Amino acid sequence: MNQLKLPEKGYQSRIRASSIRLACWNAAWVAATFLMAFGPKFLWNKAVVLTLLAVGLDLAVGVGLILASKRYVAELDELQRNVYLNALGITVGVGLIASVPYSVMDIYDAIPFHADISHLVILMVFTFVVAHRYGTRRYK
Amino acid sequence: MKNRLKVLRAERNWTQADLADGLDVSRQTINAIETGKFDPSLPLAFRAARLFGMPIEEIFHDPALDADGGSPVTEIRKDTYV
Numbered sequence: 001m002n003q004l005k006l007p008e009k010g011y012q013s014r015i016r017a018s019s020i021r022l023a024c025w026n027a028a029w030v031a032a033t034f035l036m037a038f039g040p041k042f043l044w045n046k047a048v049v050l051t052l053l054a055v056g057l058d059l060a061v062g063v064g065l066i067l068a069s070k071r072y073v074a075e076l077d078e079l080q081r082n083v084y085l086n087a088l089g090i091t092v093g094v095g096l097i098a099s100v101p102y103s104v105m106d107i108y109d110a111i112p113f114h115a116d117i118s119h120l121v122i123l124m125v126f127t128f129v130v131a132h133r134y135g136t137r138r139y140k
Numbered sequence: 141m142k143n144r145l146k147v148l149r150a151e152r153n154w155t156q157a158d159l160a161d162g163l164d165v166s167r168q169t170i171n172a173i174e175t176g177k178f179d180p181s182l183p184l185a186f187r188a189a190r191l192f193g194m195p196i197e198e199i200f201h202d203p204a205l206d207a208d209g210g211s212p213v214t215e216i217r218k219d220t221y222v
Contacts, residue, residue, distance in 0.1 A: 010164070011165060015166070078181050079172055079178050080168070080169070136168075139171075139178055
């Protein structure tokens with residue numbers, strides 16, 4: 001096989017390492033978000049300073065997650081990146097399109113419950129997973 | 141875009157995984173290119189050309205050029221510049 005100048009680590013091992021890094025940042029962000037959401041009520045009795053610290057921690061871990069995600073996308077090959085970015089685009093679109101009517105329905109009491117941001121997060125995660133799976137299957 | 145990756149790979153007894161390693165992409169990407177479901181970028185096409193040691197046009201070609209034997213690009217240039 002003719003030799004090309006390739007990175008020291010092969011594609012699969014780079015992606016594996018990058019995926020593990022991204023999963024760790026995701027887990028850290030979920031943990032920081034849980035701490036921020038439930039800490040004030042169950043851990044520190046709504047002490048403002050601790051709540052602000054938890055918010056700061058959540059934002060800092062969030063920045064780390066964004067950077068890890070950016071690095072992960074950069075490591076993907078062009079087909080995988082295409083699938084990933086298409087799924088992200090669909091997710092952002094669904095999130096935007098769903099959020100406004102959902103908010104309006106809440107304002108005018110068209111739904112029997114309070115519109116919660118977590119519902120939107122769940123919808124976006126679900127949309128991304130479905131769009132990514134669909135994109136992957138399309139190229140199989 | 142049509143390509144001869146599968147034939148060239150078979151001539152060298154390379155698996156899709158071998159070719160994927162050589163081009164630093166996933167095996168799924170090689171499969172998608174071979175089956176015509178995904179067109180590679182120009183840099184990846186050039187990498188394939190270097191790996192196989194042959195000109196890029198001997199690996200990848202536009203099926204539109206096969207249809208009438210002419211070159212649509214040439215015709216567009218004529219229309220544009222005349």
